[in-house]
Amino acid sequence: MPRTDLAPLLEVGGLSAWYGEAQVLREVSLRVGEGEIVTLVGRNGAGKTTLLRCLMGLQGRYSGSIRFRGTDIARLPAHRRARQGLGYVPDDRGVYSTLTVEENLTLPPRVGPDPWTLPQVYQTFPRLAERRAFPGTKLSGGEQQMLALARVLRMGARLLLCDEPTEGLSPLIVRQIGEILREVKRQGTTVLLIEQNVHFAATVADRHYLLAEGRVVESLDNDQMRTREHELLDHLGI
Amino acid sequence: MLQQAFNGLVGGAFYALLALGLAVIFGMLGVVNFAHGAFYMLGAFGSYILLDHFGVGFWAALVTVPLVLGLAGALLERLFVRRLAPLDPLYNFLFTFGLALILQDLVKREYGVQSQPYPRPEALAGTVDLGLFTYPAYQVFVLAVSLVVCGAVWVVLTRTRVGMIVRAATERPELTRALGIDVGRWVTPVFGFGIALAGLAGVLAAPMRAVNPLMGADLIITVFAVVVIGGLGSIFGSVAAGFAIGLVSALGNLYVPALSQTLVFILMAAVLLWRPAGLFGREESPS
C-alpha cells in the first residue's frame, strides 16, 4: 500500500534479474516517494542486494523498468545513473584503500542541487577530519561506514541506496547512523535501505518492503512492523 | 657489491616499466595482457626499423616508438579488448595470448629469428663516475629514465584528479562507475599508456640487449612473477617488486649461481605462501 501523498522519486516495475540461469528477482515492483526512508527487509538470498545493484546499473542481466525522477534509467550505464542523483553505499562500504579519506570523499562528482561541502562533512564527522590524510581502509568499520555515507552526501545524491549500513557495527555506531539518516531525511534526501535489523528499520524508516525468494511479498508500515516484530524476526531467521 | 646492487637496479628498471604497465592494465580492465612482452619486443624492433629503414636514431625513437605503440594499444582496446571484456576473462586471455604469437610470428617472418644489430647512442658511449665506482653511461641512463618515468607516474597518480580516478578505477572498477565516474573513458588511454611503457622498455633495451622476436617472450615470464609478487593490480607493488627482483636476481647470480634460473620463482612461491595476495595486494573480499 504505497503512500500516494508523495510524488514517487523512484518507481520500479516488473523487475526480474538473473545470475546465469538462476532467476534471483521475479517481477519486483515498488515505489519510493520523495523524502521517504524505505527499507528492504528479507533473509539472506532474498534478492535485496541484487535489487540495489539493478537500480545502480551494476547487475549483468535484468529486465523491467526503473523510473527515477520521471525518466526511465533502466538502460543507462552506472555512471550516468549516479550523475542523475543516485548515491550508492555498497554492503562492504566501498572504501578505497589506495585513496586517502579525503580523496574517498572528493572522488565522485557533485550531482545534486545542494551537496554537502567538505567543511560540512568534517563538522558532522569530526573523526574523518582528523584522519583525512590516512588511507581509507585504516579507519575502523564504523568510521568507514560514516565515510561511505558522507561520500554520497557530498555528491549531493537525491536518493541514497544503502546496502546494510548497520551490519557488524556496535549499538553506539548504529544509533549514530540512525541519527544521520534522520538528519538526511530532514534535509529532503530520500533513502532506500537494506536492513536486517528490524528494530532499527522501524526507528528510522517510514515504510518497509518484505522480500522473499526474489519477490516483494508484503509492504508494511512502522506499526505493522512493530506489532509483527517477532514473526518477522522468525522469518528472517534471526 | 655496491656495484652489483646498482646493476641489479638497472635490470629491475626493465621489470618495473613492464610490470607497471601490466599492473595498470590488469587493475583497470581485469585483463592479464599476455601480449605485453610482444609490445616490448615491438619497441625494440621499432627502434631498429626506424634506424635501419629511415635512418632515425635512438633519441627520436625514444619518443616516437612508445607514442606509436601507445596509439596502437589504444586502438586495440577500442576494437577488441573492450568487446571481449563483458565476456569471461578467458576470452581476453586467449585474445592477448594469440595476439602475442601473431605479432611474434609476423616479426619473425619479416626479420627472421636472429638478433638485429642496434648501436648504443654515441652520447652515452662513455662511463659515468658515480663516486664509489664508475658505471657505463647508457646503463645509468636506463635506470634514470625508468626512475623518472615511474616517479612521474607516481606524481600523476597521487597528486592529480586523473591519478585519483585511475587509482580508484584500478582498485574497484565497478564501484567507481557507481560513484558517477565514466571508467570506460579512462580505460582506453590507460591501456594505451601501459602498452607505451612496454614500448619504452623495448626502445631502452635495444642498445644493450639482443633484438629478436623472442626477446619479449623470454622476459615476460619473469615480469609476470614480478607482478604476482608485487600484488596483482597493485601499481606501487609492481614497481617496487620490479626493482627488488632486479636486485635479488643480480645478487642471486653472484652468490648462488646454481639457483639463478629459479630464484625468482622460488621467491614468488614463498611470497604467495606468506601473503597470497602478494606483497602489496589486497585480499579479495568474499563478497
Place this chain on the structure above:
Amino acid sequence: MRALGRAAALVAAGATIAGCAGGPGGGGSGEKISDGKVVLAVLNDQSAIYADLSGKSSVTAVQMAVDDYKARYGGKAVVKDIEVVSADHQNKPEVANSKAQELYDRQKADVILDVPSSAAALAVAGVAKGKKKIFMDIGAATTELEGAQCNKYTFHYGYNTWMLAHGTGATVTEDGSKNWYIVYPDYAFGQDMQKNFTAAVKDAGGTVIQADPAPFPNDNFSTFLLKAPGLDPKPQVLGTMQAGGDLVNLVKQYNEYKLRDKGIGLAVGLMFITDIHSLGPDALAGTKFTDAWYWNATPENRAWADKFQAKAGKRPSFPNAANYSAATQYLEAVQRAGTDGADAVVGQLEGHTFEDVFAKNATIRAQDHLLTHDVSLAQVKPSSEVTEPWDYEKVLKPIPADKAFQPASPACKL
C-alpha cells in the same frame, strides 16, 4: 596371330606382377632403390633460435646437392628420382623423436640431415638406430653422438664441442691469455662446452680461474661482467659459451662495461656468422673463434656461396654448406653402393676420404662416424675492413683435421 597376341598379353601381365612385387613398398631382392626413389629429409629448427642459421635455407642447400648430383651423373645416376622433404623440430627432443619416426616410416626418408640442438640430435640418433636408417647430424655440437651414444647408422658432420674448445681455447691460451673466466648457459650444451674448454685450456698450459653457470635464456649478464675484473687473479680472457640471443646479450653488455679496456679479452665458444651480423662486426672486432667453414675464405667457397645466394637470397652459414656436403656425400655413397640400402651405404661412408666445397682433407672416421676435416681459427673484422655485406671474418690459420677433432673415443661401440 591370336595365339601370339594372348602370349604377349600373358608376358605383359607377368611383367606387371613382377613389377608390382619389386615396386613401390616391395623392397624385393632385385630392387636397388627402395620405393624407386631416394628421400632426403632435413629435420631442423624452422621457427625458433636456430631457424636463421640453418632452417629452411639448409633445405635449399640440400636441394642444390641433389641438383648437382643429377647434373654430375646424368643418365649414369643410380637414383633418378630424388625427393627432398623437411620438418620443423622446434628444438624439442620429443618433437624431434616423433618427427624422425614419421619421416622414416611415412615419408620413406632414407636419410635425415641436420637436427641442431644436442638433446634433439641424440633422440633422433636413437630412432635411426632402432629403424636401421641413416642419420647425419650437422647442427648439434655434442660429442656424445660419436661417444657413448654413437651407433652404426648415425654420423656426426661438421663440428663438435671438442673442436670448438680446442680450436679456440687452446689457441687463445697459447697466444698468452693464460687465465680464463668462463660463463656458460646452464643446460646440456653449456655444461659440455664448459667441460671441454676447461680441459683444452689446461692442456694448453692455462688456468680456468672460475666458471659460472648463467640462467638460460638470460638477457642480463651484468653480474658476471662486473665480477670479472675483481677475480683473483684477474682473468685475461672471458670465455662465453652462450649461443644465439644470449650471446648477443652478453657481448653487448661486455662492450657496455668496457672489459676489453680493463684488460679482459673475449673468447666465444660457439659463434656463427649470423651472430656477428646480429651484433655488428664492431661489437666483436678482434674476437677469435673456431669456424668450420667461411663463405669468403677461398674462391671456391665464394663461387658456391654465390650460387647459394641466388637461390636462398643470403650468404650461407657453415651449417648450410655442411648440409650441402653431407647430402652430396650421402648421394655419392649411394652411387658407389649402387643401392640405397642403409647397411650398404654405411659401408660406403665409413672410412671414406674426400674433398668437397665444405670439407677439406676430410675423412668419415670408421671407428666413430665422426667427420674430421680442416677447420680454421677465425677473427672478426672491424667494420672498417668490411667491404661487402656479410664480409665479417678473417681466417687466421687453418687447424688440420687430425688436430681439430678428438681421437675416437673408446666409449663408442658401433
